[in-house]
Amino acid sequence: MQITIFGASGKVGRLVVAEALKHGYDVVAFVHSHNPFENGAHLTVVQGDIASAEDVAKALQGSDAVINCLGSWGRPGRNVLTRAMDTIIPAMTEQKIQRIISLTGHGADAPDVVPSFSHKLMMKALSPFPAGKVFRDGEEHMHLLAMSSLDWTVLRSPIMKNGSDGAYHLADKPGFPLKRITRTAVVSAILNQLETDVYLQQAPVVNPGK
Numbered sequence: 001m002q003i004t005i006f007g008a009s010g011k012v013g014r015l016v017v018a019e020a021l022k023h024g025y026d027v028v029a030f031v032h033s034h035n036p037f038e039n040g041a042h043l044t045v046v047q048g049d050i051a052s053a054e055d056v057a058k059a060l061q062g063s064d065a066v067i068n069c070l071g072s073w074g075r076p077g078r079n080v081l082t083r084a085m086d087t088i089i090p091a092m093t094e095q096k097i098q099r100i101i102s103l104t105g106h107g108a109d110a111p112d113v114v115p116s117f118s119h120k121l122m123m124k125a126l127s128p129f130p131a132g133k134v135f136r137d138g139e140e141h142m143h144l145l146a147m148s149s150l151d152w153t154v155l156r157s158p159i160m161k162n163g164s165d166g167a168y169h170l171a172d173k174p175g176f177p178l179k180r181i182t183r184t185a186v187v188s189a190i191l192n193q194l195e196t197d198v199y200l201q202q203a204p205v206v207n208p209g210k
Contacts, residue, residue, distance in 0.1 A: 002026040003194070004059050006050065006084060007069035009034045012103065012160070015187045016069055017043070023191060030059040050080070056087045057095070065099040065194055066092060071134075079133070081141035089148045098151045101193045103186070106156045106174045108138030110203035111146040142203055153193050154203040157186050170204035181208040 003020060007013040008029035014036060020027050021042055028044045029037050037045045048055025050070065060066070066088065070080050081104060092100065138156075145152040158174055163182035168189050189206045193199065 001065065001194070002028065002063045003065045003067055004028040004030060004063040005067045005069060006030045006059070006088065007071065008045075009036055010069055010071060012071075012183055012186060012190075013069035015183055016067055016190055019187050019191055020067075025194075028059055028063060030056075050084045051087060053087050053091060056091045060088075060091050060095050060097060063095075063097055066097060066101070067190060067194075068100065068102040069190075071103075079137045079140075081137045082144065085141045085144040089144060089150065092150060093148070099194070100145070100150050100152050101190055102141065102145065102152065102154045103190065104138035104141065104154055104156055104203075105135060106158045106178075106205050107135040108142065108156060110154075110156070110172075111139070111142045146201070151197070151200050153199045153201075155186070155189055155193070156203055156205045157181060158205070158207070160186060165208070167209050168206050169210055170199065171207050172204065174205050175207040175209075179208050181206060 003025050005013055005016055005027060008017050009031040017027055017029050026042045028046055030046050030048065035045060035047055037043060039045055046059040068084065070084050142154050145154065158178055159180045160183045161180045164184055165182050166184045166188045168181065168185040185208060186206055
């Protein structure tokens with residue numbers, strides 16, 4: 001199986017690339033300005049702009065599935081996920097690629113959830129700040145996926161940390177009290193979705209522990 005990984009040069013993306021190669025996948029790593037990779041027998045690097053339909057289409061050629069590890073933190077508009085879906089979804093549809101696994105923060109509500117009063121209050125309070133814009137971006141990109149014909153799964157992650165503990169479990173909501181999760185566990189959760197259809201059209205939270 002060949003997979004295209006967007007956001008491949010980020011902290012999570014680099015780990016996904018490394019683990020995907022260990023699992024025997026052929027990988028196309030899509031990067032923007034920073035390229036930490038070298039092309040190899042099973043790794044192809046495509047450097048481009050996520051807003052460019054031509055660049056995205058090139059990165060998708062020959063792939064069977066897509067993993068999106070892009071993030072909006074540190075980006076001026078904090079709308080990277082939404083902008084990415086505007087190009088990725090039509091390009092996947094055009095090339096008849098159905099499977100996409102995407103990653104966002106646990107603060108974003110799943111698209112099939114009616115926002116609670118407390119969530120609306122939180123989003124309103126955070127709206128002027130980076131966190132609010134990032135959560136909103138996560139929700140909007142999920143709505144775009146939900147409106148598409150793709151076989152999508154979005155994993156919503158708590159704040160991540162370094163560590164080798166790969167234990168995780170998927171649930172509708174974050175655990176209480178909320179704990180950080182290792183990037184190792186999140187990467188395992190992402191790659192495991194390539195082998196299952198249990199969470200199609202769903203957005204579970206990746207909680208630490210079994």
